[in-house]
Amino acid sequence: MALLDSAEQLLSARPLADISLTDIASGAGLSRAGVYFYFDNKDALVEAAIARRVNELLKAISDWTASPDAPFATSAEQCIQACFAIWRRSGPxxxxxxxxxxxxxxxxxxxxxxxxxxxxxxATAIERDRDRGLLPHHGDARAMALALSWMVERNAYMLYSRNHTEEEEQTLLTTLTLLCRQAVGATTPPNT
Structure with missing residues (x-):
């Protein structure tokens, strides 16, 4: 939808507080009044644009479930890569x-x-690798997995909410992958 694209494009150039509904409408080739046919206000429009990206993340997760035998290291790397891909494309x-x-x-x-x-x-990948003898049986797998998911997201936010270099991005990807593996007790080096 053109309104969502316009909002996202404007956010890549300036903060939300500096963007008006008229700016978004103009970028989509509509009048301000035309926006109200679709959205009650600017926040509702921006929320819809955000929901579109969150749905992309949820779809990426659905794609991961297609590989039920993937080891934790692969699942963690896919999680990190998907998170960074969406932040790279839609950071603002x-x-x-x-x-x-x-x-x-x-x-x-x-x-x-x-x-x-x-x-x-x-958590499923952690438990599966524990059952295979690839990971030690310590800590609650679900709690560990949730903490790791939030850790990845917070780091992505800190990186993509500011100017950064490709080297910084790669270093953070590598570091987060290593930290995820270490948190669950993986002792073999990553495949990358």
Whole structure:
């Protein structure tokens, strides 16, 4: 939808507080009045743009479940890569989302669903690798997986909400992958 694209494009150039509904409408080739046919206000429009990206994340998670035998290391790497891919493409929009989470319950629920679904997949992979003898049996797998999911997201937010280099991005990807493996007790080096 052109309005969602316009909002996202404008957010890549300036903060949400500096963008008006008229700016978004103009970028989509509509009048301000035309926007009200679709959305009640600017926050609702931005929330819809954010929800579109969160749905992409949820779809990526669905794709991971197609590989039920994947070891934890593979699942964790896919989680990190998917998170960074969406932040790379939509960092300013997701930065705006973080600012809206406290006062937009539907957005917060979708955001949390993403992390809980990630944690479910990672916890399953941890338990599977424990049963295979590849990981030690220590700590609650679900709690560990949820903490790792949030750790990845917070680091992505900190990186993509500011200017950074490709080297910084790669270093953070490598570090997060290593930290996830170490947190669950993996002793073999990553495949990358």
């Amino acid at each position: 929009l997701l930065t705006a989302a973080v600012g809206m989470l406290s006062h937009r319950p539907a957005l917060r629920a979708a955001w949390e669903e993403y992390f809980h679904r990630c944690a479910d997949i990672l």
